[in-house]
Amino acid sequence: MKSRDISLTVCGYTHVLEIIANKWTALVIYSLENGTIRYGEIKGRIEGISQKMLTQTLRQLERDGLISRKVTPSVPPIVAYTLTPLGETLIPYMRMLKEWASEHYPAVRKAREAYDLGSSRKPESHLIAAAPSEWENMEST
Amino acid sequence: MKSRDISLTVCGYTHVLEIIANKWTALVIYSLENGTIRYGEIKGRIEGISQKMLTQTLRQLERDGLISRKVTPSVPPIVAYTLTPLGETLIPYMRMLKEWASEHYPAVRKAREAYDLGSSRKPESHLIAAAPSEWENMEST
DNA sequence: CGGGATCCTGCATGATACTG
DNA sequence: CAGTATCATGCAGGATCCCG
Numbered sequence: 001m002k003s004r005d006i007s008l009t010v011c012g013y014t015h016v017l018e019i020i021a022n023k024w025t026a027l028v029i030y031s032l033e034n035g036t037i038r039y040g041e042i043k044g045r046i047e048g049i050s051q052k053m054l055t056q057t058l059r060q061l062e063r064d065g066l067i068s069r070k071v072t073p074s075v076p077p078i079v080a081y082t083l084t085p086l087g088e089t090l091i092p093y094m095r096m097l098k099e100w101a102s103e104h105y106p107a108v109r110k111a112r113e114a115y116d117l118g119s120s121r122k123p124e125s126h127l128i129a130a131a132p133s134e135w136e137n138m139e140s141t
Numbered sequence: 142m143k144s145r146d147i148s149l150t151v152c153g154y155t156h157v158l159e160i161i162a163n164k165w166t167a168l169v170i171y172s173l174e175n176g177t178i179r180y181g182e183i184k185g186r187i188e189g190i191s192q193k194m195l196t197q198t199l200r201q202l203e204r205d206g207l208i209s210r211k212v213t214p215s216v217p218p219i220v221a222y223t224l225t226p227l228g229e230t231l232i233p234y235m236r237m238l239k240e241w242a243s244e245h246y247p248a249v250r251k252a253r254e255a256y257d258l259g260s261s262r263k264p265e266s267h268l269i270a271a272a273p274s275e276w277e278n279m280e281s282t
Numbered sequence: 283c284g285g286g287a288t289c290c291t292g293c294a295t296g297a298t299a300c301t302g
Numbered sequence: 303c304a305g306t307a308t309c310a311t312g313c314a315g316g317a318t319c320c321c322g
Contacts, residue, residue: 008187012239013167015246021162026154065252098153105156111206
């Protein structure tokens with residue numbers, strides 16, 4: 001079977017990516033890992049997230065049945081989020097991804113550096129001294 | 142309770158997502174799963190991918206050290222791609238994600254339908270005074 | 283506190299044309 | 303065949319204001 005057999009269009013990966021491939025989802029799930037937590041608490045834990053993005057991510061996760069939202073209608077509203085059993089099934093898989101990263105990401109980073117060195121040759125011999133190639137913003141930690 | 146928090150900014154998931162979270166990467170890796178394969182063959186297998194996106198994805202994967210590119214300089218050029226050992230380490234993890242999807246994605250889909258149905262009801266507000274209105278008097282952070 | 287509603291911007295994706 | 307280069311665009315993501 002070699003001709004066009006594979007429906008590589010939607011083969012499972014796509015579904016998972018559909019759920020966790022955006023910027024904050026994994027972080028939010030991770031913050032819920034230890035149990036119920038309030039909105040503000042999540043926001044405090046995830047550095048750099050905006051309320052819009054947090055709310056949007058939470059909504060999406062709630063829609064996907066991965067987290068549950070509990071509102072206590074007091075004067076300062078209390079909204080707490082919890083992983084559903086379905087959401088908890090995701091945790092081990094995310095852990096595995098994390099393990100892969102801690103194990104192999106250094107190699108990836110080295111490969112990138114090596115690649116970038118090898119590709120820094122220009123076909124034109126005129127090269128202006130301005131090289132604004134800010135590849136990516138790196139992070140510490 | 143371990144209130145160890147933040148630094149959720151870059152906690153491993155981010156690195157993995159950085160690698161495989163784009164639209165075609167997983168599909169391309171999957172197409173290389175069985176061994177060396179040529180450019181046109183990949184393009185033929187992945188439905189809907191454009192040359193630009195395929196090339197871009199291949200370049201990125203090559204840069205990350207996940208695939209290797211071998212050029213045979215003949216009159217019609219022959220370019221073949223192969224998973225590197227590093228790239229192959231990714232396969233089991235992607236398989237697991239696929240398994241999660243085949244196992245739980247139906248539940249996600251059902252949850253979505255339920256959510257979309259329930260989102261058209263009106264919440265009633267029973268306000269109970271549970272805290273002073275000193276919102277500025279927070280001590281949480 | 284926990285959002286909703288807007289506006290804006292950059293990047294990812296895509297369509298098309300040209301090349302060796 | 304296997305790209306490169308250019309242009310167009312849609313949507314994720316971010317900033318800001320407002321509200322119960």
